[in-house]
Amino acid sequence: MSGTRSVDELLTERIGLDPGSVGSSLVARGLEARMSALGLNDRNEYERHLSGSGEEFQALVEEVVVPESWFFRDDRPFTFLQDQARSKWLIDPSRPPLRVLSLPCAGGEEPYSIAIALREAGLPPTRFRVDAVDLSARSLARARQAIYGRNAFRGSDLAFRSRYFKEQNDRYELDASVRNAVRLIQGNILDSRLLANEPTYDIVFCRNLLIYFTEAARARAWENLLRLLAESGLLFLGHAERLETAGVRLTAIGDKGTFAYQRVATSPPHVATSLPSPVRLKAIEPPPRVKPTPPQISISSRPTADRARPIDAEVRPMSRTTPVPGPAIDNGSATSTLLDQAAERADQGRYDEAVGLCEQAIRESGASARAFFLLGMARQAAGDRNAAEASFQKAVYLDAQHDEALLALALLAQRRGDEASALGYRRRAERARARKGVG
């Protein structure tokens, strides 16, 4: 019959699926399941029915999509997300709340991991929002229920599970405080009206979907992703999905294994007609380890009170080679000027200069928690975690209530696998924040 499309054609046209990418048996099995549910034996008859029924198309979609996902799938993107959240949103309360999009979100494992990572980074729930989109109603129902089996937890570090899930008979129910931070939405990445009334997103996760798409569908998806991504926003892709960065509006950022791209702020506003070339989106081997493009650290706007150090049993001894800083001395504007300049340099991604200015401020005006905290942030952004940790410890030595330095230490301890120290720092940060009436 004229006008009837084949199953493969409809799937490609409407949801971008390249049937070859999932193996012909997945689509064949899906087709068989649907025909048997409808009591049909004739494929042509089924295709006629499918062409005219949106409901049937959705039922077929549920059979052929790949809903595979798990919590903290590839840990590096989440570590990098935490660095970004801390260096931009945590430190600068005047910034509007961080907006993150997880597309596709499958059964909620990815957007909930994002929400947990942000909470662990110290961002209170009012400071971020995660929108999560998927085509599959079945997956979204799983996400809404938010009860997971063991298979949803495949990483080696599962400490987060006991903090955010309640276990019963090998099933893990997610805490409502994390669920409430995520808004679940049914939608198609190829739909040019998807989230059309929403402001753009600071961060977009689009992982493990484009690999299943035809090249033409990737170009359409790419168009939508750019529409949804804020100026200077970050896009996280899956490990098999790469952008060719030369000459495009996104640039690789972060360590190998992060698979993050930053939108170049100077690019002209996105015009809907400027369809990017599909060849720009292609699977290639991991990018060479580049010196990370500077995250836009904004550390100037939230000076922390510098105080002499109260007695605190948890502060670790300083290394012998590093002079223990004395109590905070405020030498007034000279220090502030140097530290303000350091913060400015860090904002511009000039970390070495920021480090130099902090060190100069400490040499000339004495140690202060703010100076060591800024130094820690700049060193961390420059990729020197050990030196960053030493600086944060000094900040805490000088101001035991320095919640941001405590959180930074918690994250660094966690990344080393030192859960006990991470928990200790996190608790201290929470107490300090409660005392200050923050989050």
Ligand SMILES: C[S@@+](CC[C@H](N)C(=O)[O-])C[C@H]1O[C@@H](n2cnc3c(N)ncnc32)[C@H](O)[C@@H]1O
């Ligand atoms: C392999 S999961 C990836 C989930 C998660 N991003 C991750 O990396 O773990 C792929 C998901 O893409 C969804 N999907 C397939 N086609 C889609 C489309 N056209 N628009 C939105 N979601 C789609 C499927 O329903 C499935 O849940």
